[in-house]
Amino acid sequence: MTGPHLPMLRTRIDFFDACVASAVEYLRALWPEELTGVRIDVASFPPGEQGPDGVDRWRTDARTRRVVLYRVPIQRLAILHRDDDWHRRSYIESCVFRAVAELLGKDPWDIAPERYRHF
Template sequence: MARDKQTDSFSSPVPPRGLTRDRHGRGMRGPVTGPHLPRLRGRIDTFFLTVSHTVDYLRGLWPEELADVHFDVAATPPRTDVAGVVERWKVDHERRRIVLYRIPIQRMSRLHIDDDLHRQMMIESVVFRGVAELLGKEPWDLGPERYRH
């Protein structure tokens, strides 16, 4: 099978291995979750869902302050700091915008326990810190009732 370098595609009429998914004559594979269950979520879907829920929670607590705030998610920051520090978020006070950088949050955060709960808590804490920076408050002051026992 020859590979065409200009178009980065295969020039053979036979589809590349894996596209037909017919292993050993057993027919097409079905989805892993079955026909009646929802599809599994990946890291990116989980990240966006966690950010969305956290933003909704904070907008419920601070509706006037966060009414015109725009939240964005970017893969990585445009550059690293002079000291080599990679930003997790960026706040633009003039445009009332918070940009969260997904890859540094997911891959460069040091978790003492690497499980779904602690990854979710890390994402939530970054959203809280970004909003706190925008509003000029401490992250703990954003949801004071949440942390009282």
């Protein structure tokens, strides 16, 4: 419930989607040619069984030029030293940068030199 004197409600899903959109926009501005035709989607959970490295945070497919980020594992399995919006946003962005770097065969430090933070 909101009203003229109450702040708008912001859900975890809205926050996650906004962080992903911001990171993708940033990357598309830096790497327009490399990211032409790349689809970046968000899904709640990875399909199937847990992989050898645990629960997947994302999946890339070079053949279809697609990245799928899994919201629930990214949000729920993050170990942050400070649980605030800035650290949550930085972690989500770092997942986007790492997933896109994996798709492009580059290092995350190279694709997002001003914003990549390793968690």
